[in-house]
Amino acid sequence: MRSMNVGIIGYRFMGKAHSNGWLKAPLFFDLNIKPELKVACGRNREAVEAFAQKWGWQRVETDWKKVVEDPEIDIVDISLPQHLHYEVALAAAANGKHIFCEKPLAHSLQQAEAMLKAAEDNGVLHYLNHNYRRTPAVQLAKQFIDEGKIGRIFHWRGAYQQDWIVDPNFPLTWQLQKETAHAGPQWDLNSHSVDLAHFLVGDIKTVSCLTTNFITERPLPRQGETAFSKGSVNTEKGKVTVEDAALMMVEFENGAIGSFEATRFATGRKNAHTFEIYGSKGSLAFNLERMNELQYFSNDDPDNAQGFRTIMATESSHPYVSHWWPPGHIIGYEHGFVHAVADFMEALDKKETITPNFTDGVRILKVLEAGLASARSGQKVELS
């Protein structure tokens, strides 16, 4: 079996999820090219060494430049916070490395466009990890649409609802500051929703957007605090510089219309990434918290026997499922990463592109930026 060497940059939440993907893909899929977990990179040597040992990365680096310039490395996995993607991606492309990049693509549309150009100019494979596309149920939705089961699409109704900053004492982490995060849920969450809308419905033509802040100041994080730990709170405060919630209304090129709702203030919703699609022949609905299920309504059913049916997307006839377990035995969040790696390795083998990629990332960021502009102006924005 051929193999290719992977260097991963970043070792926190996404490093773990990606490592699991690199490790498991060859176990559950018959890959023609096997990924070798070669180098893990992070600034804290001790931490990255523990990480590497656990996951089987053969060696470590603390300087990402060493990884992207390493002749042994074929694939660079960018598992970093988004404001750090740009520099790494450009260098990786310049060195001819294939790129497996966490979402959202970049800190700004300008960066994203430069990253796309670099990847294309250097002829490397580029993948953007909007992994929810690779859920069997979402792939099945795509199949149904492509087969004409839904007919002409009228409506997209999407939401991505979380609640992790409802508490006013949640600290001012990097996600809440414009310098590091560029924007709030418009960037973090709506990027996922727009990716699925692009995938399932098509290109977006106009955007109207409304953003707001419910809490404008928050305690500064203490040294080393990256998440919320209930307990004593820093009395020093700083200003929240990204939005807390973002709504969008859009027109698609094909005449459908859509709505998006992204928020970190939907008390009780943990990871409620949902969509509804209504068409002339049928409809679909999906909820990431029940990601093994697809709701489907068909106008072709007899008049007195129509209804939304809950398809358990766990049959071997469903996308990806034959690699896993018998019907009714569900898979989870992390499986999307395994599917992504498997498809990435297959694209390398077949010398084909894979989607979503940097092209898609640029399209997504165009929509999101247009949204931010619309929120500022109060006007509908046409996408060029």
Next chain:
Amino acid sequence: MRSMNVGIIGYRFMGKAHSNGWLKAPLFFDLNIKPELKVACGRNREAVEAFAQKWGWQRVETDWKKVVEDPEIDIVDISLPQHLHYEVALAAAANGKHIFCEKPLAHSLQQAEAMLKAAEDNGVLHYLNHNYRRTPAVQLAKQFIDEGKIGRIFHWRGAYQQDWIVDPNFPLTWQLQKETAHAGPQWDLNSHSVDLAHFLVGDIKTVSCLTTNFITERPLPRQGETAFSKGSVNTEKGKVTVEDAALMMVEFENGAIGSFEATRFATGRKNAHTFEIYGSKGSLAFNLERMNELQYFSNDDPDNAQGFRTIMATESSHPYVSHWWPPGHIIGYEHGFVHAVADFMEALDKKETITPNFTDGVRILKVLEAGLASARSGQKVELS
């Protein structure tokens, strides 16, 4: 027992629903003033006589002016299509009749304001039948909000989805023409949603709206055709002059933001009037198709035992329920009308106002008109 005499104008779908309300309210509620079903009015004498006999209306008229001028009549029930409300309401008010009016209030904001002024000037009780407020589950939602269980409200997410004109052969009925309907789902459906949003969240400050048409021409209805009868289709066509779907994004006075989605093109959704409300202490969700249930999430539950709970609003401790059946024995669509009549008669008895009323109707139409203006301009509209 005292009684007051009712004259109903209109005898179709809403005439039936209202008659059932007038008839049943005294059977299930202990009213101090009983409504007498005195006169039913419609232009087709034969039809209205059959209607009157069935429901127990004591006599009939074919000229609505006779009803509003009849000294024997205390209450005028306007069960007509909305473009006919204005003239009747003005005359009824001028004659000192109390008014029980079907929604939406009027064909235009101007009419609505005139109707409100007439009712107030003449000191009559005025009620606007946005009957979904009178569902036990919606009243319970209001209680929870008023008690502080939800805390500060961040989000309203509402939709009213139907699918009755997805078929391009559905004829060009009065609901699809501007002269008779003024607007499409923005008027018909979003009026309900905005009423609930006003009731549960508060006043709206700004509106952005997007409308569209999926089907721009339809077969002309044949003689007497008021609804869809599958079969041969008129080859003569006419232009659809109201929108097929309307989306809105709003800012509330209290800082919450909201989204609305009204459509007749949501294949598979029959009467999906839904809302989600997210607040700092808890959240709520409702679906009219399961109108006996209220979803409630509380931050006060122990950390490891939080979740959306499905409250069956069928306990005697829930609003209105003690008048009906034991726990778990559900009520239906028509019960809202019975509650409305009971509350209307109680308001008459106590010489109090009742809500929603023409004041609310004016507020609702202001929002809806602002929406239509925003859809035309592509700009956010501030409500005065």
Next chain:
Amino acid sequence: MRSMNVGIIGYRFMGKAHSNGWLKAPLFFDLNIKPELKVACGRNREAVEAFAQKWGWQRVETDWKKVVEDPEIDIVDISLPQHLHYEVALAAAANGKHIFCEKPLAHSLQQAEAMLKAAEDNGVLHYLNHNYRRTPAVQLAKQFIDEGKIGRIFHWRGAYQQDWIVDPNFPLTWQLQKETAHAGPQWDLNSHSVDLAHFLVGDIKTVSCLTTNFITERPLPRQGETAFSKGSVNTEKGKVTVEDAALMMVEFENGAIGSFEATRFATGRKNAHTFEIYGSKGSLAFNLERMNELQYFSNDDPDNAQGFRTIMATESSHPYVSHWWPPGHIIGYEHGFVHAVADFMEALDKKETITPNFTDGVRILKVLEAGLASARSGQKVELS
């Protein structure tokens, strides 16, 4: 229009539900024979007079014998507790009255058989009000089965779960004593489940049953106490003499097997009358708390698009629905009584039988008695 005169005996919970049925059936259905609400009967004159006035019963009696012997009366409605059905039904039949009888049929199988014989010998129409059969969703289930959509039936899985006596201070009402109730949920709740199983699956051949008591003594009710009022509790106690819960396993004549679960101790379940039916071609599921919905799974759907679909049984193509409201506008518990009256009047008009009737009641009680015998012996019982 022809009419027939009804005399109702009993004016509490069931009197109210039945009166509503007699009143509304002619309003929503085109009946050839209209029921006249002639006489209401109860032992407490004051109470029955208030009841009669409210519902429009033209006069009252305090002695039921007067009603069953009254030449003016055509139909006797037995809305009494079940231990009082026998004597009234026998007399009503002897006097040639048609009988509309609340369930369960009688206090014992012997009584039930005598009631059936009396009704048949006297040629009167007899109806037993297992009204859940008359839910549109249940009728639709029957249609699907009759059309072969489900194929050969393998499984019935039914339950009727309530929780109204979980509190040990709930008093020892008549429902908890053998003299008045004959049995507990086996009689009260399983009678409904067995009726639906007979209707949808077929005759039962063998029964195994398990009953138990969780609370064996309860406070005696105070004077006039018929239900649970939280507050001070009688310190005098008496023995509970009927079971608290009853499970059954059965074999049907057609080879299907089934399970039944009836309890008043299912904390959180208010009126959870549910069933699942699994067949060789499809499956069905129903829950009375969501009585407008029928779950349906079809093996005929394409392999990758199978799933349980939620049919909103609110289309005009569904049984009974064309008499009510548009799609998605749900009906409630009381509507089953209206349907029962409409069908009863139609049977009278067409001189046909109606089901379920006393024949069905006898079949049901045979199963329930066999269950009680099995619970005592620990052995499977064959039905003759």
Next chain:
Amino acid sequence: MRSMNVGIIGYRFMGKAHSNGWLKAPLFFDLNIKPELKVACGRNREAVEAFAQKWGWQRVETDWKKVVEDPEIDIVDISLPQHLHYEVALAAAANGKHIFCEKPLAHSLQQAEAMLKAAEDNGVLHYLNHNYRRTPAVQLAKQFIDEGKIGRIFHWRGAYQQDWIVDPNFPLTWQLQKETAHAGPQWDLNSHSVDLAHFLVGDIKTVSCLTTNFITERPLPRQGETAFSKGSVNTEKGKVTVEDAALMMVEFENGAIGSFEATRFATGRKNAHTFEIYGSKGSLAFNLERMNELQYFSNDDPDNAQGFRTIMATESSHPYVSHWWPPGHIIGYEHGFVHAVADFMEALDKKETITPNFTDGVRILKVLEAGLASARSGQKVELS
């Protein structure tokens, strides 16, 4: 880090699921003893070598005796069909190997008892892989019960419903023959349900059982056919010698009663392992197809705010979850095996027992055998 060497016997469905467990446990859990994937064993050398290479088992054997006698091996993982467990387990115990055994424990109660004795006599750790116990939601249910949140338990209502042999052309595989399977869903599926009932409710005192066959003859499998492949069917048929479905009613030692339903004929149910538990203070419900969710009803909620709440068991405060992903990011079927390995290694480290083990397996098989006896006799069976 210390490590212990594992030898796995069997490499099909369960070999894959177990290997994934051995591999992932040290990646997601901080284990004091790391399992080394030392030897994989199977009769087909080529197949087992492919398996070993994929999963990282260091070497292979084709004779299981070599594994259980290998001094290098500390842990024997029995991933074989159940009729082969006995001999391997006895030899493994005799050689002092710790045993990680797939369920159900054995082909008969006698075998199970001997296996337990052998394990105990030789002082080895024994674990029986009823892995559904190790779902966060099920562990949370156990916590709630232990904390008294449910109070005194009245009811267990369990089912395990599948539909994989509804097609009469499904071949007569080993699972359908008494010699290899001992029994049908009573063994395969009810063993899981009884395990959870023991875990959550307690010991069972009496059993009544009903079994049946819907299809008595099936095509013989063709050479090498282990599962269903639609297509041409063998015309030679053989007799099905295990039951197609099994129902049980039980009494628990603590006074609760329970029902069980296990079937391979529930069309549309793929892996519907469900339970409901009703107690004096609250209730619980679970469905394996939505295994990240636990339904919980509490009598302690305010009277007008009670309802079944859906707890997403994906919070870091929930059992096992802190090792995985953020809230709302679900896990799947295979994670139970990872938890099992982690707990097994911890038990080895702490020199403690782990449950369920062979003791539990014996208890489970006693119930199941009593059920089969009851089904034959038609009588309730007391467990000794």
